[in-house]
Amino acid sequence: MPAILRRALLALALVAPATSHAQTLPAWDKVPLAKGKEAPDLVLTGTVDRANYQRNVAVPFTVPKGVTRIAIELTYTRPDGKTVINLGLFDGERFRGWSGSNKHAVVLDETSATPSFTAGPIGGRRWSLDLGVSYIDEGATSTYTAKIWFWRPGDVPAVSTFSPEPLKAGRAWYRGDLHLHTGDSDGFCDSRRGRSIPCPIYRTVDAAENARLDFIAITDHNNVGHYNAMRELQPFYDDVLLIPGREMTTEQGHANIFGTTDYVDHRLGEKTMPDMTTMIDASHKAGALVSINHPGAPNDHRCRGCGWIAPAATRGMVDAFEVMNAGNLWKQLAGADPMEDVAIWEAEIAKGRRITAIGGSDNHDTQLGRMGVGFPTTVVRAENLSERAILDAIAAGHVWIDMTGKPGRSFDLAARAVGKDGTIGDDFALAAGQTLEMTIEAGGSKGATLVGLLDGKPSPALTVNALADGQTSLPWTSDGGRHWIRFEVREGGKRVLITNPVYVNFGS
Structure with missing residues (x-):
């Protein structure tokens, strides 16, 4: 038997096991669910038999107005061990796709769809399953079950947009x-x-793998078209988490939004989007995390709209600041100060705002090698490698930035005070005289200088001139006021790592 035929028969056996009971789908062949909405909105059941052999069975259903995504899982029994049912879809006006029997889970929204299906309008339509009965024996009756979930604006993935399961389990510092x-x-x-x-998008994912990254967000300017390719690529690249992103590119500044595929209007001044405040609110309502990009960049003929000149109050509305990208790092390589965006971010922290500092390469050329994708790297302590866990951890401030982009550097901070344990990004309520015990372990930085900064200024008491292997303990005593403590690792005077703060008396 030819090898290609053996593989085809094996694949068919995997997706349609020989049992009269309901199928158990592998994790990759399930639909990603919305947070808090595990139960399907609609369950369609029925039977087919030999009379349906090589025929198409229509199973109509209605999708209410306001639904922006549908997710369908089809299973069926195989009493003869041979039954095969293909899944097709019509939306009442047009053909929307056909499974080819190699998948049981299908997701469609207005911007992306499972491969072999097409994106487009979803809600307010009379849809129909198109069950193609490729084979069923004489005398056999197969029971099919189609579970259907309706997504609405503001729904966020329980795990990830493009994957129903975390790509890795367990708390760790993940690089992206x-x-x-x-x-x-x-x-x-x-x-x-x-x-x-x-x-093509796969070249960026390949570059991320070469940089040994765990996750990436693809943030094309004002676009939603890249989500379709990301939905196709994620099952294959099951070692690199793909997070949907978008760079909202306006004349008042650029902002990345993460974690939604919903369209948010970027056209400031339009009736649908009168100002930046409305745009940030709309992004949050869509379930997105919002980050200001390269806030100190010029906003003139050199880089039109790049610097953040939106009303000052909008800085306090966002979840994160991109304080380091490749442009800043190239400044450092040339001997200049790369910390302009850090200073803008710290000015917001000084106002009592807990906004997370992140990095992003802003890469436009996958052929730059080590100075391309992953330069710098944002390192996030998350509960697992999933979109929900990564974005929740960024919102919580559990982030440090590797300014070299070289794999092999690590950093961990354990903090403890008044019976509470925490890490980078956490807040401690300390009265005067109470002590915050910080234990730091910095891998790949032996001999480097660890600089602790208290309220943005270097603190000799929190500085170690030559890091050694193993753990470094740094106690700090509170005066009862509001403070923040962050760290930098410097080699030869150049910064190679910066952390988010540990907060004291900031509250929520």
């Missing part, structure tokens, strides 16, 4: 890049014949 561009906006790379062309 939160600002990347592809050929779906202004990313370029060389074609096979050496021509500069808009770069």
Whole structure:
């Protein structure tokens, strides 16, 4: 038997096991669910038999207005061990796709869809399953069950947009890049014949793998088209988490939104989006995390709209600041100060705002090697490798930034005070005289200088001139006031690592 036929028969056996009982689907062949909405909104059941052999069975259902995504899982019994039912979809006006029997889980929304299906309008339509009975024996009756979930605006994934399961289990510091561009906006790379062309998205994912990243957010300018490719690529790249992102590119500044595929209007001044405040609110209502990009960049002919000149109050509305990207790092390589955006962020912290500092390469060229994707790397302590866990951890401030992008550097901070344990990003309520015990372990930084900064200023008491292997203990006594403590690792005077703060008396 030819090898290709053996593989095809094996695949068919996996997706349609020979049992009269309901199928148990593998994790990859299930639909991602919305947080708090595990039960399906609709369950369709029925039977087919030999009379339906090589025929199509229509199973109509209504999708209410306001629904922005549908997710369908189809299972069926195989009393003869041979029954095969394909899943097709019509939306009442047009054909929306066909499974080819290699998948049981299908997701469609207005911007993306499972491969072999097409994105487009969802709610307010009379849909129909198109069950193609490819084979069923004489005398056999198969029972099918279609579970259908309706997503509405503001729903967020319980796990990830493009994966029903975490890619890795367990709490860890996960490495990623939160600002990347592809050929779906202004990313370029060389074609096979050496021509500069808009770069396909898989090249960015390959570059992330080469940089040994755990997660990436693809943030093409004002676009939603890249989500379709991300939905296709995630099952194959099951070692790199793909987070949906978008760079909202306006004349008042650029902001990344993470964790939604919903369209949010970027056209400030339009009736639908009158100002930046409305845009940030709309992004949050869509379930997104919002980060200001390169806030200190110029906003003139050198980089139109790049610097943040929106009303000052909008800085306090966002979840994160991109304080370090490749542009800042290139300044440092040239001997200049890369900390301009850090200073803008710290000015907000000084006002009592707990806003997370993140990094992003802002890469437009996957061929830059180590100075491309992952330069810098944002490192996040999350409960597992999933979109929900990564974004929740960023919101909580459990983040440090590796400014080298080199794999092998690590940093961990354990903090304890008045019976509470925490880490980077956590807040401690301390009265005067109470002590915060901080234990730091910095791997790959032996001999480097650890600089502790209290309220943005270097503190000799929190500084170690030459890091050694193992743990370093740094106690700090509170005066009862509001403070923040963050750390930098410096080698030869250059910063190679910066952390978010441990907060004292900031409250919520």
